[in-house]
Amino acid sequence: MTKKTFLLLPVVLLFTACSNKDVQVNSNEIKTNEITLTYNEYKSLYESKNQKVKNKPIAKYEPIITPDEYKKLILTEDKEETTTATSSNNIEAPVKKQAFTDFYNEWKNVKYKMGGESKSGIDCSAFTQKIYKDKFGIELSRTTRTQVNEGVEVAKSDLQPGDLVFFKTGKTDRHVGVYVGNGKFLHSSIKGVKYTSLDKPFYKKNYWTSRRIIE
Numbered sequence: 577m578t579k580k581t582f583l584l585l586p587v588v589l590l591f592t593a594c595s596n597k598d599v600q601v602n603s604n605e606i607k608t609n610e611i612t613l614t615y616n617e618y619k620s621l622y623e624s625k626n627q628k629v630k631n632k633p634i635a636k637y638e639p640i641i642t643p644d645e646y647k648k649l650i651l652t653e654d655k656e657e658t659t660t661a662t663s664s665n666n667i668e669a670p671v672k673k674q675a676f677t678d679f680y681n682e683w684k685n686v687k688y689k690m691g692g693e694s695k696s697g698i699d700c701s702a703f704t705q706k707i708y709k710d711k712f713g714i715e716l717s718r719t720t721r722t723q724v725n726e727g728v729e730v731a732k733s734d735l736q737p738g739d740l741v742f743f744k745t746g747k748t749d750r751h752v753g754v755y756v757g758n759g760k761f762l763h764s765s766i767k768g769v770k771y772t773s774l775d776k777p778f779y780k781k782n783y784w785t786s787r788r789i790i791e
Contacts, residue, residue, distance in 0.1 A: 667712065667790050669757070672737045675711040676756045683769045700752050703764035704740060707754055712738075712790060720750040727789040732774075735786055741774065742784040755786070 689697025698706070701720045708714040717723055724742050735741070735755045743751040753763025753772070760771050772779060 667738070669737050672790070673757060676707070676737070676754065676762055679707050679711055680762055680769065680771070683764075685768070686764070687768050688764050688766050698764050698769075700764045703769065704752050704754055707762075708789065714789060716789070720752045723752055724750070724785065724787060727787040730786045730788045732783065732786060736788070738788070738790045740787045740789060742786065743779055743782045744784045745782055750784070751782075 683695065683698070683703070686695050687697050688699065690699050691702075692698045693702040693706075701718060701723055704723065705716045705718060708716045716726060720742065723740060727740070730736075730739055737755060737757045739755045741753050741755050741761050745751045751763070753761040755761045755774075756771065759774050761774060762771055763769070765772065774780060774783070
């Protein structure tokens, strides 16, 4: 039994030695196959792979919703709260100008008449009152002295179509017309219904104030 044990021991050692040798060889082979890069080579490789990202421009900020879309959205949300009066007071300039043109064509042959309110004769404040009533559905008071207290005051330099323009034409006399754009206003003058320039010497000298009734 002892002899068999001594005989097996050299055989086991032989196989063990072979196994360790194989492991050592494989380990050397792995080390031999490793790739070693210098810093400059690694840097070059990294930059080439990421060139697209490196050169990608920074995207400009684009708003999700434009100002016009936002305004439309707000108006839609507030539609239920918008009153008829507010709607009638928010009228685009081209609509106003067309309304003035139509009204002028209807009244251009009417003469001036103090206290008049019809096509047989009409005064300045009745004329402005009728424009607002017929074309915009807005009720103005009857006289120049009361109309000057309506709406909000605006500077002459900020006039928009639809603004009322007032003049002190005498010691106690007052006159009113409707600004229509391009430096002109529409009114019932002593020469009848007509367009007149604000720069005309008489009206330029006697300009008083302006009031905004509609936006």
